[in-house]
Amino acid sequence: MKRSVAILGATGIVGQRFFSLLSEHPWFDLRLVMASERSAGKIYAESVKWVLEKPLPKKAYELTIEQIDIDTITREKIDIAFTALPADAAKEIEPELARRGIVVVSNASSMRLEPDIPLLNPEVNADHIDVIEFQRRNRGWNGAIAKVPNCTTAILTLSLKPLHDEYGIKRVVVSTMQALSGAGLTGVPSMFILDNIIPYIEGEEEKVEAESRKILGTLKQGVIELNNSIAVSASCHRVMVLEGHSMAVFVELEKKPRDIEEIINVMETFKDNKIKGLGLPTAPEKPVVVRREVDRPQPRLDRLEGNGMSVVVGRIREDKVMNGIKYFALGHNTIRGAAGTGVLIAELLVKKDLA
Ligand code: 11C
Structure with a gap:
């Protein structure tokens, strides 16, 4: 019914x-x-x-x-x-x-x-x-x-989950480029940021840091405990894009991946075990989509992947400083993120x- x-x-x-x-x-x-x-x-x-x-x-x-x-x-x-x-x-x-x-x-x-x-x-x-x-x-x-x-947290954690399941995550550093629609900026007010970047979004960094650890936390004895073994540091910025939050993500891993191809496979075959088989109409076929082109994902080209419900990841590469990997991720902020x-x-x- x-x-x-x-x-x-x-x-x-x-x-x-x-x-x-x-x-x-x-x-x-x-x-x-x-x-x-x-x-x-x-x-x-x-x-x-x-x-x-x-x-x-x-x-x-x-x-x-x-x-x-x-x-x-x-x-x-x-x-x-x-x-x-x-x-x-x-x-x-x-x-x-x-x-x-x-x-x-x-x-x-x-x-x-x-x-x-x-x-x-x-x-x-x-x-x-x-x-x-x-x-x-x-x-x-x-x-x-x-x-x-x-919205940023939803997009980020969906991209992190396959990595966390496969390799274990110790630390995440994320720098975001967030769309105007996240601030409800329509029409004339959005023009204030033409030719510009606003390097501050009130409360956003704190939300990303705390909410990510709750989403990746566990349900124990009737409460959800934050995952305190993962450290998250975020820097959040508003850019002149209408829809679609982008982010550069740097991840320290517990286990070393064999190579980039293995990571691509882990992300692309992420099977959302938690909801698989339930037949939920809004679930995207592929929660994480990987682009191999060096100039993708881009908001205008990729934000509607999976009807706006997939997170699109690209430029996956080794990061020696983090002892892990870095990549670029994009998600539709008012669909996947809201x-x-x-x-x-x-x-x-x-x-x-x-x-
Ligand atoms: C933005 N992320 O882009 C914000 C908007 O925590 O639901 C959404 C705020 C929230 O400015």
Whole structure:
């Protein structure tokens, strides 16, 4: 049976991505699109400008934006609420929804590091979903909260997972080149960074460093423990790219790879064992795609690989300073790094009878 779903924060960039992925989803019936008072009362198609393809999905003309209201969500018997809310609003609204029996799949950064809240990048740590049983017991909720990782973290950890499984990772240094859409910069405001790079993204480096260790951590005795044996250092930067976060990644490994061909094989054959065979509609056929051309991946050419759900890796080479390897990685920040991973999490929750 289809689950009834809502999007909270439906008019922002991530909200629009949620809309495009949910409006014709085989398992989900998109019933409510909610946003602030400013957009309430408008037909959805009239309020969106950024990511949605033209022609807009039929639902965009059928649904009217409603003001965010917990009672309406409860009354409409929504099973799953996808949220793209600012962290402050999410902190208030999401626990109340979970208390009322709604399953929340949230892109907001609030609560991501709480030990009984799963921070899911399904091909990497789908098993962490089991913490929901403890979450429900601890907090007395009938619903639940599952979090989507920070966009850079989702892309980075998907590229690291095959390496970690095969060789063991000791240290990661990452330098990012992040797209404008990650900052919600549309239209004129994005022009402020034309011919420029902004070498600071508030809170991003801390998120990458902590969230990566949670995603690569383990579920033990009802909580998720950070992986403290992996050190992560990030430097994050905004560049004049519309969509797609790129990063130069330097990794110290425990075990020495035989050669670069072996590493390419390990990455390309990464089989996302955690969700394999579940038939999740949004899962890409290949979570990690390797490009051999020296000038790839590039955002404009490669960000839609696997419908935006694959991470594309290139320029894999030995790094003698790190006693390991270095490579370049790219992922679609609003799909793999946000709404796409959110929908994949919801599919996993349905498959596990948790939503
Ligand atoms: C950016 N990564 O590109 C940010 C946006 O942790 O969900 C997403 C912030 C987050 O600026």
